[in-house]
Amino acid sequence: MSRIIDDIFGNKCEQVVQRVRSSANPVSPSDAQDGLFAACTLSCDVCAGAMLQAGAATEARDSEHYTPLVRAAQRGGVKVVKLLLEWDCQVNNPGGQQSNTALHMAAAEGYLDCCQVLIAAGATVNAQNAQEDTALILASLHGHLPIVRYLLQHAASIRKRGYHERTALHCAAEGGHLSLCRYLLSCNASLEEEDTFGNTPLINAAERGVTELLALLLGHGCDVNRMSHSAATALHYAAQHGAVNCCKVLLEAGAEIDAQDIRRFTPLMMSALNGHLEVVRLLLEFKGNVSMAAYNRRTALHLAAERGKRECCELLLDAGACIDAQDGLGCTPLHVALMKGQVQVMQFLIASGADMNRRPDNGNSLMHIAAIGGSEQCCSLLWKRGCDINDRNSDGNTPLYCAVKNKQVKTAKFLMEAGCDINVQGIHGMTALNEAALINHTLLLQTLLLQGADPSIPDDAGTLPLWFVVDHASQENVLLVLAAGRSFQSRSTLNPTATPTNPVELAAQKRQYQLLDWMLAVYGEEAANCLRQYLPALEQTHSESELKTLGKMVRSPQSLLRCCRLGIRRVVRGDSVSTPNVLKSLTLPQMLKSYVGLHDLVSEFKLSQSLPSGS
Structure with missing residues (x-):
């Protein structure tokens, strides 16, 4: 690094100016260019002016393909931005990997004064970057309400779509920015626009889990049961993420409690799968159907058992879930719990009366399944309960063979030490x-x-x-x-x-x-x-x-x-x-x-x- 660059980073502005004015040791073109980018990064208009006088090019690119103006806007250096514009910088030249203009960078980072200077200099308000985002979309995503107001006042398009076809309202909802969403709605932002995945702003808000935002969107009349391309509703997303208050708001607004997505998962299944106990309790209070089955015929109880969510299993059984329901392969909740080595759920289901003799379609016994699942503890508990370690499945294979085939060393060792054939x-x-x-x-x-x-x-x-x-x-x-x-x-x-x-x-x-x-x-x-x-x-x-x-x-x-x-x-x-x-x-x-x-x-x-x- 040259001495003049060291001086710029050391905030030695007077020495930098003197060096530029001195004819004894002129600044090289490369040092002038590097110095300009350093001054833009530090938002130092004095050093930036000196480098421009030393011959730095206004449209050069740094190692990340930024122009000096884009770099200055990113750092919020309004004085440097003004200086560069006075030196005839091209206000709409993009920079960086995402081809953001200076206005994009200033809007994304929340620098209102820079946005004002750039628009006054002729920046294209609705310019799109490499991901098709506008400055308004980036400002909405990051929650910069003053910039959103200013951009809309200067002809920014509220319906313009960006990355994955998101509108400004999608981005504001995704970020959970309540005040910003309220302002966009007052400017007639569309409630039912869909992004690439078919998600509406309501679905984005539900995924974010902001109750007040859901209430705001529902209060403006959005469709509570609108589905994404995967047929999931806002209630699916709220249940999946455990947002119990959001689920309550949606249910009270008329959300279909047993709606099924493309996999035929219901909100109850989503909450049980992820162990969101309070959401499961709420959905059951609203009479969610515990017997519905997904594409593979698994019920909410199957999913909770597989993930080891014992308390959810207890709630579902109390609500009438069938303890021995079989999925598409003939597996019961007990079977899937064993396959995943969920010891507590296994013990709970057995104590609750699960059929220990029922087998899936391949004829595996509980010991077979535990051996395949790799849980030595499950095998030990089943053995103590009298399960046969030499039992045969439909192919004539023993639990030991199944453990070996599935490379389960621990359960294979247990079975051998227990005296299997x-x-x-x-x-x-x-x-x-x-x-x-x-x-x-x-x-x-x-x-x-x-x-x-x-x-x-x-x-x-x-x-x-x-x-x-x-x-x-x-x-x-x-x-x-x-x-x-x-x-x-x-x-x-x-x-x-x-x-x-x-x-x-x-x-x-x-x-x-x-x-x-x-x-x-x-x-x-x-x-x-x-x-x-x-x-x-x-x-x-x-x-x-x-x-x-x-x-x-x-x-x-x-x-x-x-x-x-x-x-x-x-x-x-x-x-x-x-x-x-x-x-x-x-x-x-x-x-x-x-x-x-x-x-x-x-x-x-x-x-x-x-x-x-x-x-």
Whole structure:
């Protein structure tokens, strides 16, 4: 920053003037221009005049594309504005990203004196910026009543539309400016104009929640039941935002209490959804219908339950809401509360007599739903009430499977610790472990295996958990499944475009040499023989060098040490040999125990993870 700019920001006006007058060290054109914008920002007419004398251009642009006049009007520097106009600044030149004129900026910021000077200089009163807003609209939005009066006195159009087709009255109502709205109405502003969304000023006022403003607009005869393009009325918006006094004013003015918007939501549903207890109470006092259903057949009780609004649920039940009403999927309020883990609402509804045996269309029990919702507390409470942790839904799936499928680690752990049957096969013969492998979820895989899940159970297509994780090329998950010590000999028909493959063949097919090497290390000669027999099938898809690489891996018999490891692991195959207690119980030297537990492969994996990319 140059010295003269420092002087301007330091309010050293005399030094700035002297510097301009001095011929010994003339001000550069760039410094003069920067100095003019600095003076406009600070509303310093002395420094601005000096910069103009130093050659600053009146129509230049700063980094935000403002002209000096627009910047001065934004800051309310009326003296600078007058000065610039005397230097023949173009009064209607827009600036900034929104292409506001100086009049726009002065009106938006509330500088009446600047507006007066600009209009006197020929500013176009109804000019529109990039968003089509006029100075009157901006002044109305920000509540500057004196400027609105002045603009209307100087031919500003009260019906002109701006951003999203809003009029000045829309903006004043949106801002909650009561006195300004009263003045605009006295100037014959239209009550029923609609913006882009079909909102009238009454709807904007209801959304703002200003009771006096609603009363004012209703007193001038606006339509209390006028709908937006989403079919929502002012009462919908007031109820949604919890404006109980506004709701009362609207209801007393004849608002339709059970009006339904485009989603068939009523005001009662909107207030229940957002937990506005006093609004719910008011609407019920005015006989709002608690049994009406939205587009998905959910009632106000469904919505309150889903959001955990227990007190609203209590009011709705007292008013006659059906506790077991079913939505489009057959879910009751209890079901949706469980799905969202709303413990207090769940307990309240059960205590109030909700049917614990009713199921949605997919046949999920309460335990299924709680498991999917991910609330360990809900699962625990249901278990204590006697709910079956091994129940099956319409697809034959257990709560554990559903928890895994929805990646709910906490509820999956709870169900396993509660003693659920971990190896049940459900839809398509999938176990919880198969599903965890399919979705490639490391933590769930690890937890299931440590709890005794059997990795040797294929699904109906013959697909093992190992096949899934190899298909994902997930090294960590492959190690987890390998550590469980089960056979790989099951061929999957999951891919209809390829011949059935077991995990070893799949790894060779996908060129996953690291995974293939690990499976050879774990399964020994059994895997090596499988790979040798599979090599001819790869001749059409693999290059000669790739086939040589695969051939080298099985050229010699597997080592005696690997065969010993396989033998030991087969002896203890009833348990996961990755479990520390199992390894500890083996009567073997510690080094061999580590080898049996695949610590060599784990170390190799950790080393590969720590190496820089491309190593």
